[in-house]
Amino acid sequence: MKQLLILSGKGGTGKTTIASAFINLSKAKAYADCDVDAPNLHLITEQSSEPRKTDYYGLPKAEINPELCIECDRCRQNCRFDSISVDKIYKVDPFACEGCGVCEAVCPVDAVSLKPAVAGELMLYANEREVFSTAQLKMGSGNSGKLVTEVKKEIKTAMVDTELAIIDGSPGIGCPVIASLSGVDMVLVVAEPSISGISDLERIIKTAAIFGTRTAVCINKFDTNVGNTEKIESFCKKQGLAFMGRIPFDSDAVKAINNGQTIVDIDCASGAAVKAVYNKTMKLLFEEGGG
Amino acid sequence: MKIAIPVDEKSLQSNVCVSFGRTPYFLIYDIDTKKSVFLDNSAAASTGGAGIKAAQTIADNKANILLTPRLGENAADVLKAAEIKIYKTTTASAKDNIDAFIAGKLPLLNEFHAGFHGHRGN
Amino acid sequence: MRIAVLSGKGGTGKTLVSVNLAAVTKTSTYIDCDVEEPNGYLFFKPENIQEEEVSIRIPKVDEKLCSGCRKCVDFCKFNALAYIKDKLIVFEEVCHSCGGCIMFCPEKALTEKEKVIGKVQKGTSNQVTVYTGILNTGEASGIPIIKKLLARNKPESDKQTFIDCPPGSACIVMESIKDADYCILVAEPTIFGVHNLAMVYELVKVFNKPFGAVLNKCLEGENPAEKFCLEKNIKILVRIPFDNELGILNSNAEIAVRKNEKYRTIFSSLLETVKKEVHHETTSNS
Numbered sequence: 001m002k003q004l005l006i007l008s009g010k011g012g013t014g015k016t017t018i019a020s021a022f023i024n025l026s027k028a029k030a031y032a033d034c035d036v037d038a039p040n041l042h043l044i045t046e047q048s049s050e051p052r053k054t055d056y057y058g059l060p061k062a063e064i065n066p067e068l069c070i071e072c073d074r075c076r077q078n079c080r081f082d083s084i085s086v087d088k089i090y091k092v093d094p095f096a097c098e099g100c101g102v103c104e105a106v107c108p109v110d111a112v113s114l115k116p117a118v119a120g121e122l123m124l125y126a127n128e129r130e131v132f133s134t135a136q137l138k139m140g141s142g143n144s145g146k147l148v149t150e151v152k153k154e155i156k157t158a159m160v161d162t163e164l165a166i167i168d169g170s171p172g173i174g175c176p177v178i179a180s181l182s183g184v185d186m187v188l189v190v191a192e193p194s195i196s197g198i199s200d201l202e203r204i205i206k207t208a209a210i211f212g213t214r215t216a217v218c219i220n221k222f223d224t225n226v227g228n229t230e231k232i233e234s235f236c237k238k239q240g241l242a243f244m245g246r247i248p249f250d251s252d253a254v255k256a257i258n259n260g261q262t263i264v265d266i267d268c269a270s271g272a273a274v275k276a277v278y279n280k281t282m283k284l285l286f287e288e289g290g291g
Numbered sequence: 292m293k294i295a296i297p298v299d300e301k302s303l304q305s306n307v308c309v310s311f312g313r314t315p316y317f318l319i320y321d322i323d324t325k326k327s328v329f330l331d332n333s334a335a336a337s338t339g340g341a342g343i344k345a346a347q348t349i350a351d352n353k354a355n356i357l358l359t360p361r362l363g364e365n366a367a368d369v370l371k372a373a374e375i376k377i378y379k380t381t382t383a384s385a386k387d388n389i390d391a392f393i394a395g396k397l398p399l400l401n402e403f404h405a406g407f408h409g410h411r412g413n
Numbered sequence: 414m415r416i417a418v419l420s421g422k423g424g425t426g427k428t429l430v431s432v433n434l435a436a437v438t439k440t441s442t443y444i445d446c447d448v449e450e451p452n453g454y455l456f457f458k459p460e461n462i463q464e465e466e467v468s469i470r471i472p473k474v475d476e477k478l479c480s481g482c483r484k485c486v487d488f489c490k491f492n493a494l495a496y497i498k499d500k501l502i503v504f505e506e507v508c509h510s511c512g513g514c515i516m517f518c519p520e521k522a523l524t525e526k527e528k529v530i531g532k533v534q535k536g537t538s539n540q541v542t543v544y545t546g547i548l549n550t551g552e553a554s555g556i557p558i559i560k561k562l563l564a565r566n567k568p569e570s571d572k573q574t575f576i577d578c579p580p581g582s583a584c585i586v587m588e589s590i591k592d593a594d595y596c597i598l599v600a601e602p603t604i605f606g607v608h609n610l611a612m613v614y615e616l617v618k619v620f621n622k623p624f625g626a627v628l629n630k631c632l633e634g635e636n637p638a639e640k641f642c643l644e645k646n647i648k649i650l651v652r653i654p655f656d657n658e659l660g661i662l663n664s665n666a667e668i669a670v671r672k673n674e675k676y677r678t679i680f681s682s683l684l685e686t687v688k689k690e691v692h693h694e695t696t697s698n699s
Contacts, residue, residue, distance in 0.1 A: 010450060011580055012424010016605065037581045038422045038612060040605040059338045059490070080511050095587050100511030101490050114490075139582045139616055146338055149313070171423055171580075183309070192424075194664030196452040203450075203550070212402075224657065225664040251632050251655070257603050258637055340492025340507045347486070347495045365504050372497040 001030070001162055002285055005184040007169040007177065007208075009200025013192045014220040016040045017253060019168040020262040021274045026282070029162035030155050033134040034148045034180045035170045036120065042134050044260055051123035056135065056147050058119030059099035062092045068111035075103035075112055095140040120147055124154045131158035145179035152183070164285075177207060186285050187215045188244065193228035201232065205239065215241055216284060218277045222246035244280045247273040294320045294392065295354035295375075296385050297345075301329040307380045307388060311359045311366055312341030318385055319352055322393065328352075342366030350375065358388050358397065367403040377401075414691055417593035419578040419586060419616075421609025423450070425599045426629035426653070429663050431577040432456045434687075437670045437680040440540045442574040444562050446589040448531065448546040448555035453577050455666040459536025459543040467546075467558045468527040469510040474501045478522035485514035485523060506551060531558045533565075539671075555579070559588045582616040590617070595691045596624040597650065602636040610638055614645065623694040625650040627683070648690065651683045 006022070008015045016035070023031050023045060033041035064075070066089045076084040083096035084103060092103075094117065104112045119141035125132040133154040135147055148170060155165060167184065170176035181187065187208050191201045201217070208215045217236050222229040229246060236243045250270035253263045263271040297314030298305040308314035317330045330352065334344035342362070346369035349357060357370060357377045370377060379400040380388045391397050418431040428445075432453055435443035445453035472485075472494075479501055486494045486501075493507040494514060505528055515523045531548040544565075546558040563576075578589040590596055596617045600610040610626070617624045625648035628638055632655050642649050653659075659676065662669045669676035 010424055011422035012601070037583065038609050040608055043604050043608060078512070078516065095584055098509050098511065099490055100509055100513055101488065102511050102513040102516065105488065105513065105517060137583075139612065139619065140584050140587055144338075149310075192664070195455055195666035196428075196450075197664070199452075199455070200450060224660045228664060254603055254632055255634065257605065258635060260604070334492065337492055340489075340504065343495050343504055343507065344492040347497070350495075350497055365507065368504075369495045369497055369502065372495075372500065372502060374498070 001165055002186070003165045003167060003184040004281070004285060005167045005169050005180055005187045006190060007180070007187055007204060008171055008190045008192075009197065009204045010192075011035075011038065011171040013190045013197070014247070015171070015190045016044070016168055017257060017263060018190055018218070018220065018247070018274060018277075019166060020044045021264045021271065022278055022281075023166050024262045024264050025275065025278045026164055026166065028164050028166045029130040030158075030165040031130075031132055031167065032151050032155050032165070033168045034151055034176065035168055036135045036137050036144060036147050036151065036176065037170065039134050039136055041168050042123075042132070044257060044262060045132060046260075047125045047132065049125055049127055051125045051134075054122040054124075055118045056120040056122055056150060057116050058141055058144065058146075059117070060114040061094045061097045061099055061117040062101075062103050062112055063115050064090045064092055064103075065111045065113070066090070068109050070109055070111070072108060074106045074108070078102050078106050119144065122147075122150055122154060124158065126158040131155055145176050148176045148179035149182070152180075177204070181208060181213055184213060186281075187213050188281055189215060189217045191217055191219050191232055193219055193222055193225040193232060195228070198228065198232060198235070201235070205241065214284075216244050216281060217241050218244040218247065220247045221249040223248045242284055244284075245273065245277040247277065292322045292356065293352070293354045294322065294356045294358060294389060295349045295352070296320070296358045296380070296388065297332070298329075298385050303327055303386045305385050306383045307358070307360060307385055309360055311362050312337075312345045314345070317345075317349065317352075319354060320389055340365070343369055346370050346373070349373075356392070358392060359400065362400060362403050364403045414572075414595070414688075415574045415576060415593045416595050416597060416687060416691075417576040417578055417590040417622075418597045418599060419590065419613050420580055420599040421582065421612040422605075423580040425601050425606065425609070426627070427580065427599050428452050428456070428577055429629070429669070430597060430599050430627055430683075431575045432668055433670045433676065433680045434684055435541050435573075435575040436539070436668045437677060437684055438573045438575075440572060442542045442544065442572060443577065444544040444546075444574065445577045446546055446559050446562060446585075447577055447579045448548040448558045448585075449579065451545050451547055452666075454534070454536075454543060454545045456668050457536075457538035457541060457543045459534075459538045459545075462534050462536040464532050464534050465561075466529045466532050467561050468529045469557050470512070470525040471505050471508045471510055471528045472503055472514050472523045473526040474503065475522045475524065476500065478520045480520050480522070482519060484517055484519065488513050488517055506553065509554070531555070533558065533561050555585055556588050559585060563589070563592060582612045586613075586616065587620070590620060590622060593622060595687060595694065596622045597687065598624055598626045598647075599629055600626055600638040601629060602631055602638050604637050607637045607641045610641060614647065623690065624648075625687070625690055628652045630655045650686050650690070651679065653679065
């Protein structure tokens, strides 16, 4: 099974729009949404069955038992994350607590303990034909590489026989991106023709290079700034990055998405452009990639 | 000489686990006595630094060799300090890789990926 | 008055809104808290830049004192320490700087040293004071940088401060809006936009912050984000139409209100609306 990861330096470039079109075009039987901070892919891919849900545990959080607490203030004084406050009783702010365990260790009366905390939920839609793995982090539990790893693991648990898996990656360059990158065969970066888009593209290319993963680039909404589009193309040439094509800004695309359709479900300019990008990408992934 | 391998199941025929830090078990195989011991990997549940903790476990159990498909930088640093040699597995089963290692057919692993950190994963 | 601008996802126009609001206000402060990918400075191109490094405290071992008891290794919940061949190894980028290992070392073999994780820049662009937080690549948590950015900018009631938050609803966003008087949620007119708006909507509700929404990139036809606002009774501060000219200015990192009267009008009236909302909140709460 070949894994194609679709990434962008920042959110809002159209990564999910393009990923959903690719899933539709390839009839991919395995796909995943690794953008666990703000997953969107499920909004546009039709799922017939209810998902299998699994709680995802992050770092444990401290809890203070008010019946045992003698208000010695040691936990509050020693917390580096300002997560303990006093308002009649001593309390832990679960959003600030990093689960380091210092408060538990300094408490003279064992009133503080670390408790497992649910940080998100994994959802796996699977039937005989296809499998879709996604997850949603809870508020205040951002940026988890471990959850991304779990999402990817879930696709493998469902024994679907397929040649291609498409993964919608996380934006940014942090640890969830690194977790998304691990083990994939190729990365397609969706770039935007803006000054900040170019700086984001450079950063993501650097990250992918660390893994030695083959990287290709396409430009979305290219006609919103043709000058910058040309800059990105020449950047790709200089860096030896495969260029997969340009996709125009298209108000029909917004309409399709709002109807829960992918842009290749309707006859529109962006859909046609994505088809060309898709064909080129598949050729690179399967024919020129070798084993 | 003792060989450590991350494995999916507690059996010599088990597949090698693709994740070193988060493998459920480690197989410790003694080449001289041909005895196998299976260890639970307590690092598997860690949110961060799993590779470091797993490497510590391997070192504490006096392994001399590690066979693994891939490895993170941090774990590699621990293993280097412990003078444990790292070889890359080439097939799925643990047993086949042990045989390949004894026959001198496994390559040294010398590329390590960046860590996943998992810092803000709380 | 501190106004935080946030969105569930990047690319919605968070920076567009915060940069242009700061620029249209006569004297103001703009703080870029999106420390992983700060972009605001690309627009402001600030001058007279002063820089200050931000560091965290991490452990350092005195090998002569270490007895090898491994109490620190066992204590560390983040697995940032290993003890191999009579030597303690510290993994600096895994450390959360909780101080536990130092506190519990029976031999006092561990002390702290400073480790730089990024920096804070201050500069000026016309009458806007621009603060930028920058997290070094590979560093995991930007929260110490945000704490520094916001601590030095204690609210002055006569000066407007605009905080460009990181995208999402993670702890780093919570840290950014902690002391805000008002939150602006920026949303796109798609079903994705609604999903992302719902996330930040939950966040501002939990923090009990007064807030309103800016609908960006509005097109003809149905706007699911607008529908969501109406359903939830969220105040819509402004609808910014999709506009090629604005798009080009923005993608070239130009500040729209400094280039074109049309946008100056849009953002001045947004500013007035926000001021009125904040005033309304403060009077109704006192």
